[in-house]
Amino acid sequence: MSDTIASPTTPSPNATSDHPLERSLKQYFGYDRFRAGQQEIIEQALSNRDALIVMPTGGGKSLCFQLPALLREGVTVVVSPLIALMQDQVEALQNNGIGATFLNSTVSGAEVRSRSNAILSGETKLLYVAPERLLSENFLQFLMQVRSSVGIAAFAIDEAHCVSEWGHDFRPEYRQMRQLRQKFPQVPMMALTATATQRVRGDIIDQLALAQPYIHVASFDRPNLYYEVRGKNSRTYVEIVKQIQKGGSGIIYCMSRRQVEELAFKLQRDRISALPYHAGLPDKDRSANQTRFIRDDVQVIVATIAFGMGINKPDVRFVIHYDLPRNLEGYYQEAGRAGRDSEPARCTLFLGFGDVKKIEWIIEQKGDEGERRIAYQQLRRVIDYAEGTDCRRTIQLSYFGESFPGNCDNCDNCKETRNIEDRTIEAMKFLSCVARCKERFGTNHIIDVLRGSKKKKVQQYQHEKLSTYGIGRDRTADEWKLLARSLLHQGLMDEATDGYSVLKLNPLSWEVMRRQRKVEMAVPVRPATEGKSDRDRSSADAEMLLLRLRGLRKQIADEQSVPPYVVFADSTLRLMAQERPESLMEFAQLSGVGNYKLEHYGDRFVKEIRDYCQEAISATLLQTLESYQQGLSIAEIAAARGFKARTIATHLAKLIERKQPIDLDRLVEPEVQKEIREAIEVVGGEALRPIYDHLGERYSFEEIRLVKAAVNAKLKIK
Template sequence: MSSPATIDADRSRAAHDVLRRVYGYHEFRGDQQPIIEHVCAGGDAIVLMPTGGGKSLCYQIPAIVRPGTGLVVSPLIALMHDQVEALEAWGVRAAYLNSTQSPDERARVEDQYRQGELDLLYVAPERLSQPGMREFLRQGSLSVIAIDEAHCVSQWGHDFRPDYLALGDLAEHFPGVPRMALTATATEHTHREMTERLNLASARHFVASFDRANIHYRIEPKVEVRRQLVSFIRSQSVDGPVSGIVYALSRNTVMQTAEYLQQQGIAALPYHAGLDAAVRAEHQSRFLREEGLVIVATIAFGMGIDKPDVRFVAHIDLPKSVEGYYQETGRAGRDGEPSVAWMVYGLGDVVQQRRFIQQGGGDRAIQLRQNSHLDAMLALCETVSCRRQNLLAYFGESTSACGNCDTCATPPEVWDGLIPAQKLLSTIVRLRRERNQGFGASHLIDILRGADTERIRKFQHTELATYGIGNDLNDAQWRSVVRQMLAQGLMLTEGDYGTLTLSHKSAEVLAGSTAVHLRHDVVQRASQSRKQAVAKRSASAGAPLNDADRDLFEALRTWRAATAREQSVPAYIVFADVTLRALAERRPRSLDELKGITGIGAKKLEAYGEDVLSEIATFEESVPAPADD
């Protein structure tokens, strides 16, 4: 009988063999190895790992190594096809069961499962809740159960899915099958909810750093949002069009922004829940398969998006929470290449989000939680220190200043805003006490700046003691003061029209007993390109290519695009950019040399090896030899 140590060593060798033979990788990254070995040995696991950190391999490899089929609970039916397609390209036996299939297709997959012919089976949580589904699963053998996007179990979270709550009893139905809960987005509170609601109290917890070092974070004040967006996108496309995602809050904004980008010559498509399902599927498919396409979307788009070469994520409206912002920006740069998370936000965003919370109909506890989420988001926007430090601190992680965000690259100037804050609050107090009136920011700014408007004349606000005492600041500066005071909780908004009112902190400001530090807004004249940004790279990205290797890299990209079109698959399923980069640098001349290139497993070597060698040889023949001195 083999000893436990021998068995563990065998499992470790088997996991490494799959990593190398199937996926073409030669080393595990981060915590991948201990996670995989723990699950292969039959242990339960909770895995918190950032997008692009190699989370999928943590359940895919145990599913291949252990006998039986790995069950993957995935929240988005629309993405299962692409996930399975990518696995099949690696030579992994994978399938899904969902409502898009015909009865014959489902019957074929069900039979494959019963016969033990699948390594991985993807299902949505809603299907797993259907009567008879668990009985069907007992007709085969499960190797591992992986609950992906497990933060969806959190009732306080931004992506709550009720059917995730029913996944906690899987241990009862399938005793002895190791279970995994995986996510890229979890605060300490969400982490606890995942553990409790999924009945994973005895699981081992693996928490990787949430830092995405290759992403450059930048937040700017919203001035002319569409023009700012076009300028930003063009700055990212100096070497040709790049893929990106633009997030907006409403369907109307999505449609209007996509149309505007198209008018400016930028290839863009809209995506939101109000579009016909066939249109949504087509737009998502095009985004995944085409290079240089921009998708403009509500948050209905994105969870689980596997496209590795998204070069930017832009927000033109303020996200509701840091969790949502982190998850959405995490869709950029999954390949480790320099990428940008860009956002514009203004006073209107703050007022709108507060109004949504007030009108949401939730009880006091829900509103307090939503306000705390928004407060954290505003703190990230208004910070004068490193944005990455602020972002990671929200998830309980500390780090030094990153050097790869706008506040590190150009530290904002801070000024003493006590006097302007007192002027504004005094105006609010006088209107309330003397006239029983309340107004939004625009009218209060007009009063402070001594404007001559019909509304001021109508209400005789020229008679107020504070009329005209703020004409030392222009309109944009005053709006910045209002926005930052709201973000710091120095005053509040109420009602449908964003009426400004006092908070519990206002009295200290009026009394001069607290400091009011405000940052000078800086509107970028021209947004930095990815090349100009400090943009740290992950270890997988390596150093920039030299000119000769860059030319070969582009030739290989052209070949990859043609191959992907011919096979009707996304380009990254053929090869990722990191593989093309390695090919361009090392220029292999034989199939044996190709085996050493990252990302080329046995199936891809067989499918593309000869073609790749031919492309490299053709390129080298076309390049003139250097002249003799």
């Protein structure tokens, strides 16, 4: 059994490879490089091995079964509990020229027969179904036909945590999925989920009868997401409006249906395109509202926290929790619907203690004492997260059993001015008190003992006689609470997992007490302030082109009745605006442009870019030209303007092609120019990579791009 840990990364926009899997990736999906872990998962799948994949939202789970499906004989059956998700994934696959379909309650009888015939004839490579349909007697009979006619390549069980009673969204019908192994013992099975503790992972393997599965547990870190917690007050609505006005699609979560309706109405009244979404709406209205949001007809959807949206929209730029979520796992998943395209996105949680009281009231309505106890523990973890001063990622990831060193520079706690203070002595006192209280009490009681409280409970257990009694009078109760939270977040102390708030020591606790480990803690020195946006701050000129490209994308999407992101992702549009390919050959090099999209959309997008570029020398090129004429180097111009050196080299190359006064000798040594010119004569000048490879990778892409521009300018003179 193999268990790997990985972090998601963004594919390189200009990379190519001779690896057959990467060629297939580019051909079908337009990307040049796999994200971390994907290639190994796919290789294991192609060896017909069972697998359990735990990968966070936006990490690229779907590709792990979609690409193998295209490279194997037969149909891959994908089990998904959410109709909206399966429909979105099928639309995206079809828009890449891939044979995919779904069978669910929204499909008419005649259409079911038509799609079934397409499956049996081998036209379909991926079939999406809900678990209820999959396990019906009629459908199992149909699968027998599929196996006999074209074969079943694999089963992919999405949202696999639903199998486990310990998961956050247990569904009894998932328990019955074991029948697949009994009826199709030779067909490999891949279980996929975004979150699963060790206990849930073991339950998934047992319940699905996975045979010696390959296990991949990716990092839960989402580095592109900015996390912040803000106090809930009379200005909260104004803050929300300001966030919306920064642009991009967003989701706002509320605790109740009434709050959803009121906030959506208020936004509409202020001329913000927003729609409500909750379980109390008629199915038709809820579906229509979600479709309008996915297709960018409205900017904001306001939804209940408890009702899962099942959104497969990758370009959500912000998620706001107007009310406090009930548990940290739910918050992680809901906030994780932002930035699934790996572009920067913002996650804001508003903390109001009135919300805490509401959740406590809801918990008290639970009939089972054990359920109430666990719910209170989950609520405490959310409050600890919201009030914590440690890096937000450190707190989140510790919840999932993953350590993170802190200082992410992409959350409010890391962006604010904080003092990192040595609290080793205080930690030794606190942990020692936990030990002397025999690990049977919670934070408040330990603080009472440390501060010499005369409360009845302290005297009841004769804890006033302990050596640690009163040794913490020099710190306030709030300071000790802050330290206790930090010890838990850093993994230097544990809390009981049975719902009781009992503190427990671990091996790291003893290292602290033996002075073998130093304890440092972040202490804020001023009230929270809004962190700077991590949005791409490209020039106004690039933003203008981006707006035009988005307009073209929306036009094409409306023509085809699909969401805009199905045509091209935001990240690919940004690359178009930055790289500005003016030929199909250059356009094909962009990350996110596969063969199908090149053929169907390439001409229209290249024309839009070419038209824009030919209207005039843009303001951004003029600014680069001015900086160059001041004697600055490419690196200096890039640093001054906040661009990458590659972008500035592209500006200068375009200026050279437009016969602007650029001295190439200042940018590229004459001897180097000569070698690059000779290479262009040998391999041609359409793409940079063949020239780069021919020259043995001795010269940079920037140098090649500049010389190629000079060659092009001379060819135009002829």
